[in-house]
Amino acid sequence: MVMADTRIVKIENLTKRFETLSVLENISIDVTHGENLVVFGRSGQGKSVLLKCIVGLLHPDTGKIFINGTNVLEISIRELNKIRKNIGFLFQGSALYDSMTVRGNLSFPLKRHFPDMPAKEIDDKVKYTLELVSLEEAIDKMPSELSGGMKKRIGLARSIITDPELMLYDEPTTGLDPITSKEISELILNLQKKLEMTSIVVTHDLICAEIIADRAIFLKDAKIAYEGNIKELTDSDDPFLKNFFSHELIKA
Amino acid sequence: MKLPKEKYGKRLTYGDYIYNFFATITGLTIFNIEFVKQAFLPPYEISEIKKHMSELGVKTLGIVSITGFIIGLVLTMQSEPVMIKFGAADFLPGMVAISVVRELGPVITALIFAGRVSSGIGAELGSMRVTEQIDAMEVTAINPFKYLVVTRVIATTMILPILSVYVIVIAIFGGFIAITISNGMNFVYYINSVVNSIEFGDFIPGVAKTFVFGYIVGLVGCYKGYTTEGGTEGVGRASTTSVVLSSLLILIFDMILVKLSLWLWPTLG
Numbered sequence: 001m002v003m004a005d006t007r008i009v010k011i012e013n014l015t016k017r018f019e020t021l022s023v024l025e026n027i028s029i030d031v032t033h034g035e036n037l038v039v040f041g042r043s044g045q046g047k048s049v050l051l052k053c054i055v056g057l058l059h060p061d062t063g064k065i066f067i068n069g070t071n072v073l074e075i076s077i078r079e080l081n082k083i084r085k086n087i088g089f090l091f092q093g094s095a096l097y098d099s100m101t102v103r104g105n106l107s108f109p110l111k112r113h114f115p116d117m118p119a120k121e122i123d124d125k126v127k128y129t130l131e132l133v134s135l136e137e138a139i140d141k142m143p144s145e146l147s148g149g150m151k152k153r154i155g156l157a158r159s160i161i162t163d164p165e166l167m168l169y170d171e172p173t174t175g176l177d178p179i180t181s182k183e184i185s186e187l188i189l190n191l192q193k194k195l196e197m198t199s200i201v202v203t204h205d206l207i208c209a210e211i212i213a214d215r216a217i218f219l220k221d222a223k224i225a226y227e228g229n230i231k232e233l234t235d236s237d238d239p240f241l242k243n244f245f246s247h248e249l250i251k252a
Numbered sequence: 253m254k255l256p257k258e259k260y261g262k263r264l265t266y267g268d269y270i271y272n273f274f275a276t277i278t279g280l281t282i283f284n285i286e287f288v289k290q291a292f293l294p295p296y297e298i299s300e301i302k303k304h305m306s307e308l309g310v311k312t313l314g315i316v317s318i319t320g321f322i323i324g325l326v327l328t329m330q331s332e333p334v335m336i337k338f339g340a341a342d343f344l345p346g347m348v349a350i351s352v353v354r355e356l357g358p359v360i361t362a363l364i365f366a367g368r369v370s371s372g373i374g375a376e377l378g379s380m381r382v383t384e385q386i387d388a389m390e391v392t393a394i395n396p397f398k399y400l401v402v403t404r405v406i407a408t409t410m411i412l413p414i415l416s417v418y419v420i421v422i423a424i425f426g427g428f429i430a431i432t433i434s435n436g437m438n439f440v441y442y443i444n445s446v447v448n449s450i451e452f453g454d455f456i457p458g459v460a461k462t463f464v465f466g467y468i469v470g471l472v473g474c475y476k477g478y479t480t481e482g483g484t485e486g487v488g489r490a491s492t493t494s495v496v497l498s499s500l501l502i503l504i505f506d507m508i509l510v511k512l513s514l515w516l517w518p519t520l521g
Binding site: 095096113 | 376379380383384385387388389390391392393394395
C-alpha cells in the first residue's frame with residue numbers, strides 16, 4: 001500500500017550564500033501536515049533567510065523547496081503566487097501597512113484575492129479574525145497607535161485571514177515583554193490547533209518554543225547542527241546548546 | 253526584475269561614484285522597462301490611481317499656486333524697465349505669457365513637483381521597504397510593483413500637466429497684477445495682448461513635456477524608494493536622491509524636448 005505524502009514542506013540540500021558568506025549550506029528539512037517546527041539559532045545564522053527562501057522572497061543558490069509537492073523554485077511568479085495565497089507570514093516587525101487602519105490591513109488581502117466577496121462578508125471576516133486575536137476594539141486604529149504586542153496580534157490576524165495552510169513566523173516574540181511573549185506564543189498555538197495549520201517558527205525564545213514546538217532544529221554555522229524535540233535540545237549535554245539555552249532561560 | 257545595487261558608506265572612492273552613476277542609469281532603465289511591461293497588464297488599479305492623483309494634486313496645489321503667482325509677478329517686474337527702455341512696453345504681456353507658457357510654467361512646476369512629490373514617494377516607499385511592508389505585500393501574492401509603483405507613476409504623469417496649465421494661468425494673472433500696480437493697465441487690454449501673442453502651438457510643446465516630467469518624477473521617486481537599503485538612513489537617502497535625480501533629469505529632458513519641439517514646430521523658433 002502506498003502511503004500518502006503528508007509532508008507539506010520538503011526542503012532538499014538548500015544552499016544560500018551572500019557573496020562569499022555562506023548562510024545556509026545543504027539544509028534539508030521536512031515538515032508534515034499539522035506540525036509545528038521551531039527553528040533555533042543565534043542571530044545571523046540564516047533562520048529568517050530560510051523562511052524567505054521558502055516563501056520566494058529570496059532565491060537560494062542551489063537546492064529544492066517543495067510545498068505540497070511543487071518545487072517553488074522552478075515555477076513562474078503566477079504559479080508561485082497561487083501557492084503564496086496558501087501561506088501566511090508573520091514578519092519580525094509585523095510589517096503592517098502604516099497608511100491603512102487595522103480594518104484596511106486585514107481587508108486588503110481579502111479584497112485582492114476575492115474581488116467578488118461582498119463588503120459585508122469582508123467586514124464580518126475582519127471582525128471574526130480580530131476576535132480570534134482578542135483585538136476587536138482596535139479595528140479603526142492606525143498601526144502607529146498600537147503597542148508592540150498589539151502589532152504582532154494584528155500582523156498575525158492579517159496572516160491568517162485568508163485561512164492559510166502553512167504559517168511562517170519570523171521571530172514572533174522578539175521585542176516583547178515575557179508576559180506578552182507568552183500570550184502571543186499561546187495564541188499562535190491555539191490558532192494553529194483551531195485552524196489546523198502547519199507552522200514553521202523561527203525564534204530564539206525558549207519559552208515560545210516550549211509552548212509551540214512539536215519538533216525543533218538548531219542552525220549553526222549554516223548547517224542543521226541539532227534536531228529533536230525541545231526537551232532533547234534543552235537537556236542536551238552539548239556545551240554549545242547548554243550555553244545557548246542557559247542564556248535564554250536567564251533572559252526568560 | 254534584478255536591479256544593480258549601489259554602493260554606500262562613509263568612504264566612497266571616485267570609482268564607487270562612477271559605478272553608482274552607471275548602476276543608477278541601468279537600474280532606472282530596467283525599472284522603466286518593468287513599468288512599461290506591467291502598466292498594460294490587468295488589474296489596472298484605477299481607483300488607486302485616482303486616489304494618488306487627488307492626493308498629489310491637493311499636496312502641491314498651494315505651493316505651485318504661490319510659485320506661479322510670484323513667477324508671473326517677478327518676471328513682469330524685472331522685464332518692464334527693459335521693455336520700456338526699448339519702447340516695447342506694449343509687448344510686455346505677450347512676452348511674459350510666452351515665457352510662462354513655453355518654459356517657465358512647465359519647468360518650474362515640474363521642479364517644485366519633484367521637490368514635493370518625488371521626495372515624498374521616495375521616503376514613503378523607502379519606509380515601506382525597510383519595514384518589510386513591500387515584502388508583506390509580495391508574500392500575500394499581491395504584486396507590489398503594480399500596486400505601489402505603476403499607480404504612482406501614472407498618477408504623477410497625469411497630474412503634472414494639469415498643475416502646469418493651472419500654474420500658467422496663475423502666473424499670467426501674477427503678471428497682470430505687476431503691470432496694474434506699475435502702470436494701471438486695463439485687464440481686458442492685458443488679456444487681449446496675452447491671447448493675441450500666444451498661439452496654440454506654444455501650448456503643445458510646453459504642456460506635452462510636462463507629461464514626460466511627471467513620468468520622471470514618479471519613476472525616480474518610486475525607483476529610489478523601492479530599492480532602499482540601510483534602514484532609516486537609507487530612507488533619508490532615498491528621499492534626497494529622488495529630488496536631486498528627478499530635478500536633474502527634468503532639466504536634461506527639458507533641453508532635449510525643447511530641441512525636439514523646435515525641430516517638430518520650426519515656427520516656434
